[in-house]
Amino acid sequence: MLRERIRHKPLLDRVVSADEAAALIKDGMTIGMSGFTRAGEAKAVPLALAERARKDPLKITLMTGASLGNDLDKTLAEAHVLARRMPFQSDPGLRKAINAGEVMFIDQHLSETVEQLRTNQIPPVDVAVVEAVAITEHGGIVPTTSVGNSASFAILADKVIVEINLSQPVTLEGLHDIYIPTRRPARMPIPVVTPESRVGLPFIPVPPEKIVAIVVSEKHDSSATIQPPDDDTRAIAGNLTDFLLNEVKRGRMGYELQPLQAGIGTIANAVLHGFIDSPFHDLKMYSEVLQDSTFDLFDAGKLGFASGSSITLSSEMYRKVLPRLAEYKHHLILRPQEISNHPEVIRRLGLICINTALEFDIYGNVNSTHVGGTHMMNGIGGSGDFARNGFMSIFVTKSIAKNGAISSVVPMVSHVDHTEHDVDVLVTEVGLADLRGLAPRERAEVIIANCVHPEYRDVLRDYYLRARQRGGHTPHILEEAFSWHLALRDRGTMRPA
Amino acid sequence: MLRERIRHKPLLDRVVSADEAAALIKDGMTIGMSGFTRAGEAKAVPLALAERARKDPLKITLMTGASLGNDLDKTLAEAHVLARRMPFQSDPGLRKAINAGEVMFIDQHLSETVEQLRTNQIPPVDVAVVEAVAITEHGGIVPTTSVGNSASFAILADKVIVEINLSQPVTLEGLHDIYIPTRRPARMPIPVVTPESRVGLPFIPVPPEKIVAIVVSEKHDSSATIQPPDDDTRAIAGNLTDFLLNEVKRGRMGYELQPLQAGIGTIANAVLHGFIDSPFHDLKMYSEVLQDSTFDLFDAGKLGFASGSSITLSSEMYRKVLPRLAEYKHHLILRPQEISNHPEVIRRLGLICINTALEFDIYGNVNSTHVGGTHMMNGIGGSGDFARNGFMSIFVTKSIAKNGAISSVVPMVSHVDHTEHDVDVLVTEVGLADLRGLAPRERAEVIIANCVHPEYRDVLRDYYLRARQRGGHTPHILEEAFSWHLALRDRGTMRPA
Ligand SMILES: CC(C)(COP(=O)(O)OP(=O)(O)OC[C@H]1O[C@@H](n2cnc3c(N)ncnc32)[C@H](O)[C@@H]1OP(=O)(O)O)[C@@H](O)C(=O)NCCC(=O)NCCS
Ligand SMILES: CC(C)(COP(=O)(O)OP(=O)(O)OC[C@H]1O[C@@H](n2cnc3c(N)ncnc32)[C@H](O)[C@@H]1OP(=O)(O)O)[C@@H](O)C(=O)NCCC(=O)NCCS
Numbered sequence: 001m002l003r004e005r006i007r008h009k010p011l012l013d014r015v016v017s018a019d020e021a022a023a024l025i026k027d028g029m030t031i032g033m034s035g036f037t038r039a040g041e042a043k044a045v046p047l048a049l050a051e052r053a054r055k056d057p058l059k060i061t062l063m064t065g066a067s068l069g070n071d072l073d074k075t076l077a078e079a080h081v082l083a084r085r086m087p088f089q090s091d092p093g094l095r096k097a098i099n100a101g102e103v104m105f106i107d108q109h110l111s112e113t114v115e116q117l118r119t120n121q122i123p124p125v126d127v128a129v130v131e132a133v134a135i136t137e138h139g140g141i142v143p144t145t146s147v148g149n150s151a152s153f154a155i156l157a158d159k160v161i162v163e164i165n166l167s168q169p170v171t172l173e174g175l176h177d178i179y180i181p182t183r184r185p186a187r188m189p190i191p192v193v194t195p196e197s198r199v200g201l202p203f204i205p206v207p208p209e210k211i212v213a214i215v216v217s218e219k220h221d222s223s224a225t226i227q228p229p230d231d232d233t234r235a236i237a238g239n240l241t242d243f244l245l246n247e248v249k250r251g252r253m254g255y256e257l258q259p260l261q262a263g264i265g266t267i268a269n270a271v272l273h274g275f276i277d278s279p280f281h282d283l284k285m286y287s288e289v290l291q292d293s294t295f296d297l298f299d300a301g302k303l304g305f306a307s308g309s310s311i312t313l314s315s316e317m318y319r320k321v322l323p324r325l326a327e328y329k330h331h332l333i334l335r336p337q338e339i340s341n342h343p344e345v346i347r348r349l350g351l352i353c354i355n356t357a358l359e360f361d362i363y364g365n366v367n368s369t370h371v372g373g374t375h376m377m378n379g380i381g382g383s384g385d386f387a388r389n390g391f392m393s394i395f396v397t398k399s400i401a402k403n404g405a406i407s408s409v410v411p412m413v414s415h416v417d418h419t420e421h422d423v424d425v426l427v428t429e430v431g432l433a434d435l436r437g438l439a440p441r442e443r444a445e446v447i448i449a450n451c452v453h454p455e456y457r458d459v460l461r462d463y464y465l466r467a468r469q470r471g472g473h474t475p476h477i478l479e480e481a482f483s484w485h486l487a488l489r490d491r492g493t494m495r496p497a
Numbered sequence: 498m499l500r501e502r503i504r505h506k507p508l509l510d511r512v513v514s515a516d517e518a519a520a521l522i523k524d525g526m527t528i529g530m531s532g533f534t535r536a537g538e539a540k541a542v543p544l545a546l547a548e549r550a551r552k553d554p555l556k557i558t559l560m561t562g563a564s565l566g567n568d569l570d571k572t573l574a575e576a577h578v579l580a581r582r583m584p585f586q587s588d589p590g591l592r593k594a595i596n597a598g599e600v601m602f603i604d605q606h607l608s609e610t611v612e613q614l615r616t617n618q619i620p621p622v623d624v625a626v627v628e629a630v631a632i633t634e635h636g637g638i639v640p641t642t643s644v645g646n647s648a649s650f651a652i653l654a655d656k657v658i659v660e661i662n663l664s665q666p667v668t669l670e671g672l673h674d675i676y677i678p679t680r681r682p683a684r685m686p687i688p689v690v691t692p693e694s695r696v697g698l699p700f701i702p703v704p705p706e707k708i709v710a711i712v713v714s715e716k717h718d719s720s721a722t723i724q725p726p727d728d729d730t731r732a733i734a735g736n737l738t739d740f741l742l743n744e745v746k747r748g749r750m751g752y753e754l755q756p757l758q759a760g761i762g763t764i765a766n767a768v769l770h771g772f773i774d775s776p777f778h779d780l781k782m783y784s785e786v787l788q789d790s791t792f793d794l795f796d797a798g799k800l801g802f803a804s805g806s807s808i809t810l811s812s813e814m815y816r817k818v819l820p821r822l823a824e825y826k827h828h829l830i831l832r833p834q835e836i837s838n839h840p841e842v843i844r845r846l847g848l849i850c851i852n853t854a855l856e857f858d859i860y861g862n863v864n865s866t867h868v869g870g871t872h873m874m875n876g877i878g879g880s881g882d883f884a885r886n887g888f889m890s891i892f893v894t895k896s897i898a899k900n901g902a903i904s905s906v907v908p909m910v911s912h913v914d915h916t917e918h919d920v921d922v923l924v925t926e927v928g929l930a931d932l933r934g935l936a937p938r939e940r941a942e943v944i945i946a947n948c949v950h951p952e953y954r955d956v957l958r959d960y961y962l963r964a965r966q967r968g969g970h971t972p973h974i975l976e977e978a979f980s981w982h983l984a985l986r987d988r989g990t991m992r993p994a
Contacts, residue, residue: 084936098970104936105970109885109918119847119888120749121921122934184847184888185755189686252617258682343886344841350616350681365913373978374969380918388606388885389840391616391681414975416862416913421606421877424618437619439581439601472871473595473602478911478979478986481870485975 005164006214008139014214018044021161021213025049025127027058032125032153036310036337037090037264037289038069038224040146042129042163044217046072050079059083063117063125065148065309065337066110066289066381067091069222077103087113090264090378099375107369110288110382111341114152118183128157130204131217133168139208140201143176144168145221146310147334151178151204159212167218171325174202176334181342192345195259195286195307198333223315224291229270232398235429236267237274240354240394243425243432245279256282258391261346262293263355263383267396269293271354271427276300286349288340288382290332292317298328307333309340341385350391355383357397357418359408360426360451362444362464363474364435366395366418372485373414380417387422392436399428399453405493407456409447411463412481426451440474459496502661503711505636511711515541518658518710522546522624524555529622529650533807533834534587534761534786535566535721537643539626539660541714543569547576556580560614560622562645562806562834563607563786563878564588566719574600584610587761587875596872604866607785607879608838611649615680625654627701628714630665636705637698640673641665642718643807644831648675648701656709664715668822671699673831678839689842692756692783692804695830720812721788726767729895732926733764734771737851737891740922740929742776753779758843758883759790760852761875764893766790768851768924773797783846785837785879787829789814795825804830806837838882847888852880854894854915856905857923857948859941859961860971861932863892863915869982870911877914884919889933896925896950902990904953906944908960909978923948937971956993 006012022045025031035041041064050072052058061084067073074093076082080102085094087108098105116122130150134142143150144165154160179200181187191199229237247253257280262268272293275283285294285306292314297303311334313321321328339345346353357366358377366387367373369380387393395418397408408428420440426433431450435443444464452460467475484494491497503509519542522528532538538561547569549555558581564570571590573579577599582591584605595602613619627647631639640647641662651657676697678684688696726734744750754777759765769790772780782791782803789811794800808831810818818825836842843850854863855874863884864870866877884890892915894905905925917937923930928947932940941961949957964972981991988994 086934099968101938101965101968104939106934106936107918107970115888116933120747121889184845185691187845187847188690189688189841189845191686193685194682250617343844344686347840348681348684348686350684370969370971372969373975374964374967374971374973376970380916384885384916384918388881391612392618415971416916417918419877419881419913419916421604421881421914436613437583437603439603441598442601467871468598470871471596471598472867472869473604473873474867474871474912476871478870478982481979482975489975 005134007137008135008208011135011139011208011211011214014211015216016213018048018215021045021215022048022052024159024161024213025060029126030061030063030123032063032128032149032157034065034130034143034146034148034150035068036065036146036148037067037312038222039310039312040131040144040221041068041072042131043070043219044163044215045129045161046076050075050081053079053081061123063113063149065146065150070219088379088381095376105376107379109380109384110337111343111385114149114338117152117156125153125157127159127161128153129161129163130154131163131165133170133172135162136203139211140203140205142173142203144172147176147336148309149337151180151336154204154206155180160206160210161213161215162211163215163217165217167220169322169325171329175329175332176202178204178336179339190339190342190344192339193348195284195349196305196333223318224312226266226269226291229273232429233267233270234274236396236427237271239427239432240271241274241278243434255280258350258352259284259286261287261351261353261386261390264289264381265356267356268354271396272297275302286351288337295321298331305331307335307340309335309337341382343385343389346386346389351386352392352394353386353390354394354396355387357395359410359413360395361410361413362447362460363440364420364423364426364443364447365413365416366423367413367415368417370415372489384417387418392424393422394425394427395423396427399430399451404455406488407453407484407494409452409456409460410484411460412476414482414485441468499713502631504634505632505705508632508636508705508708508711511708512713513710515545515712518542518712519545519549521656521658521710522557526623527558527560527620529560529625529646529654531562531627531640531643531645531647532565533562533643533645534564534809535719536807536809537628537641537718538565538569539628540567540716541660541712542626542658543573547572547578550576550578558620560610560646562643562647567716585876585878592873602873604876606877606881607834608840608882611646611835614649614653622650622654624656624658625650626658626660627651628660628662630667630669632659633700636708637700637702639670639700641669644673644833645806646834648677648833651701651703652677657703657707658710658712659708660712660714662714664717666819666822668826672826672829673699675701675833676836687836687839687841689836690845692781692846693802693830720815721809723763723766723788726770729926730764730767731771733893733924734768736924736929737768738771738775740931752777755847755849755888756781756783758784758848758850758887760880761786761878762853764853765851768893769794772799783848785834792818795828802828804832804837806832806834838879840882840886843883843886848883849889849891850883850887851891851893852884854892854905856907856910857892858907858910859944859957860937861917861920861923861940861944862910862913863920864910864912865914867912869986881914884915889921890919891922891924892920893924896927896948901952903985904950904981904991906949906953906957907981908957909973911979911982
């Protein structure tokens with residue numbers, strides 16, 4: 001059994017316990033682990049590390065692809081192992097430590113981490129810990145349900161620990177396409193010219209000597225935490241498909257649209273779901289995380305191909321997909337996040353990018369990360385790679401949160417992740433604002449008319465009209481700009497007193 | 498004489514007066530004109546248009562590459578010709594009309610305008626007006642001192658008006674490299690792999706039938722308005738070269754650095770000037786505007802090659818450079834701004850990007866465009882294309898403005914053009930903050946210690962420390978965040994009362 005998974009014979013001798021492998025990680029080290037949006041993370045070694053830290057405290061810098069599953073970020077944070085964490089997370093426990101200033105979180109565009117690593121602009125990875133379905137005859141590492149930054153971590157690290165996860169099906173082999181850009185300034189074009197372009201190897205190439213330890217595990221990936229579509233998310237999806245249908249009718253694109261990127265979370269998943277009952281067909285995805293909706297679209301015959309960096313599914317969908325992986329595999333590629341999110345490829349393919357806002361303002365600036373301007377939610381993730389460089393940048397959100405105590409449309413966002421220049425279309429369940437070619441004052445009119453919850457519409461228009469009297473390209477009343485956020489803090493609601 | 502400039506014989510019949518050509522422009526049209534940072538703009542037709550509008554009012558949407566010279570934006574604004582203007586401007590007269598809400602200004606990333614045009618996401622160009630040194634035997638248009646968006650305007654417009662400018666030297670021919678990306682999603686890689694890659698034609702290819710009018714002009718480009726280096730800008734340059742020298746010493750790059758991009762204006766020009774007395778050599782530029790400093794670096798033997806989209810010089814430098822253009826030409830290329838600013842090429846070449854901030858905040862968010870959060874200065878220009886996608890993103894500014902009434906480092910920027918994710922290094926005359934790999938709280942410590950003017954340092958630290966007590970990944974006191982801007986407005990100074 002293990003010989004099928006570890007096909008480079010000399011490596012069979014390197015199988016050790018998780019504790020022994022974790023012992024290779026020393027205080028102060030920088031560790032690069034696999035894992036992207038709860039998929040394909042190393043599971044045994046970080047747990048052993050947290051266990052050890054309870055008796056023998058140590059601190060590390062932890063880099064991953066994106067968020068980890070199996071509560072690992074929480075466990076590591078609570079064991080006080082994390083001095084620094086990058087480039088993304090989405091764990092309530094870790095979030096708490098970050099907002100308390102206990103963990104230094106470096107929130108990065110997901111395409112950039114390994115560029116900074118390979119140019120020594122951030123400290124090097126001492127040890128890489130990568131989950132794999134198998135190690136090939138020549139020592140190549142076959143990742144599991146995500147690629148993330150694993151390839152560059154393994155290639156750049158001094159030492160590599162591999163976790164062979166027996167619960168990850170061997171049919172995953174052949175799914176991955178590992179391409180690493182050459183060094184700059186002598187870099188050649190990335191040869192990806194369609195979502196289905198295969199340009200690399202189906203494994204991570206490392207000299208087998210670098211694999212210092214192999215741990216066998218059996219734990220499953222965590223399932224996704226997204227909620228099923230509801231009336232509001234269905235309305236958001238409906239508004240967006242109507243808009244895209246109109247683009248088709250005006251001759252701007254065909255029914256196959258442009259390749260789609262969709263962000264993480266409940267709303268983005270629900271929006272993609274909306275394409276099932278649309279007249280679009282032969283769709284393609286060039287995205288980051290492939291969620292349930294990707295497979296529902298395959299099954300509905302709507303989607304021809306999907307390229308991503310991870311597969312993160314609900315437990316129900318896992319049960320459906322895993323046995324049929326060999327079928328789906330012909331229509332799927334998992335790539336390093338540097339390639340799934342590469343500005344070059346995003347611009348070339350001309351992606352329609354759909355990401356989620358926490359809040360946006362009357363001029364179309366978007367906050368995706370900071371509650372109340374100060375407290376980190378998850379991080380910017382890949383949204384900045386996509387929104388800046390895509391064909392069309394769409395942000396979706398419900399018009400209100402917390403039973404209406406929060407309006408997601410505010411006078412001025414309390415934190416900016418995406419500037420008005422990067423936001424073409426805004427969608428809530430109320431309606432859609434097409435901002436292309438509009439100046440700020442025009443954007444404000446359309447956003448207030450189309451996207452704001454009726455309860456907040458008049459008071460937001462009142463702010464805008466009073467601001468406009470003061471003049472300026474982007475009128476504001478600076479002393480009032482955050483008054484809605486302050487009311488929420490002080491009175492528990494943004495509703496006018 | 499004119500036969501040397503208009504070498505496609507049938508076109509000699511199309512020579513008309515500027516008034517006649519301007520008559521082709523009708524009320525409500527969208528006009529695409531040449532011109533990028535005061536270089537190579539059409540000069541006679543817009544003037545004739547403004548003249549005509551005084552008697553016979555009309556309104557147009559005016560698209561250009563970037564800003565126009567010869568006070569044309571002012572003249573057009575004052576003649577009330579401009580309903581809409583995109584994607585950049587830098588004229589005090591037009592700025593006034595924009596801030597008064599009279600002209601709708603669409604402030605765009607400079608690489609994006611023609612992508613939106615060719616996909617019909619913004620209204621099409623009815624008439625293109627392009628300054629040229631010559632028209633080739635087959636009707637190709639040879640631009641003058643800028644390429645900007647001229648090529649795509651001419652290719653996409655129904656009608657083209659060419660202004661042959663006899664004051665622009667014929668030696669400019671051969672300088673340009675016109676490459677237009679293929680349509681998406683079936684786009685191939687942009688073949689630019691070094692700053693000196695020539696991948697296109699030395700003229701804009703259009704069917705000669707589309708050239709409906711040719712106007713002959715003789716007006717010179719306006720000279721640049723930048724100020725010479727002063728003690729502060731020299732100190733900024735010194736801080737930056739010390740930093741880069743340290744990068745070389747740490748083995749992160751060689752003395753030739755990575756290809757350089759430098760933004761518009763006095764400070765960026767002065768910073769590049771600082772490389773003259775540095776140990777760096779065999780530098781290359783892959784930038785937008787080539788200012789005086791580019792030619793000073795050539796003359797100092799520091800610079801091997803420069804690629805840009807325009808050449809904008811002081812009158813003194815024009816007198817030096819123009820007679821020797823044939824020599825410089827071997828080391829220069831002018832490209833469409835879509836290519837000079839292309840995310841694909843910026844990331845591939847690995848540019849060191851140096852742009853100017855109006856103000857930045859304690860977490861490294863940058864405002865490059867809005868005075869007091871509301872009033873447009875020039876626009877974002879190409880800074881967003883470069884800062885997001887480069888190898889290293891540096892922003893420079895003096896630590897104070899208006900004799901110290903303004904601190905350029907504030908608690909929270911009043912407008913965000915570049916988020917903390919896009920800002921690696923900040924430089925003022927006081928010092929330099931290297932923010933790579935730092936979390937917001939760490940960024941604040943370094944910025945306050947290194948970049949703030951001594952007069953403002955303690956009060957800024959006080960803000961940060963009080964904010965930190967409230968917690969959060971990015972601590973702020975929302976009700977105080979803009980208090981410095983409000984003090985400036987109400988008391989004329991940000992200095993504590
Ligand atoms: C923005 C983001 C958090 C939304 O996630 P989602 O699951 O689609 O959205 P939800 O509506 O369920 O909102 C999540 C939470 O934020 C809360 N929320 C929504 N808007 C809010 C606002 N304006 N202020 C405060 N809280 C808000 C919701 O109430 C919900 O809270 P809960 O968890 O206590 O129920 C998520 O998309 C994200 O992290 N984005 C940033 C990264 C990114 O875009 N990546 C894409 C490429 S990777
Ligand atoms: C930001 C920018 C305006 C700075 O220009 P510059 O010539 O280098 O800088 P200066 O120090 O001369 O400042 C310009 C003016 O802004 C004022 N200013 C500077 N900081 C300020 C602040 N924080 N608040 C208000 N005004 C400020 C200066 O006092 C000066 O005013 P004046 O014209 O009345 O003298 C200019 O670089 C720009 O437009 N950048 C945006 C576009 C861009 O980055 N393009 C790069 C690729 S194209």
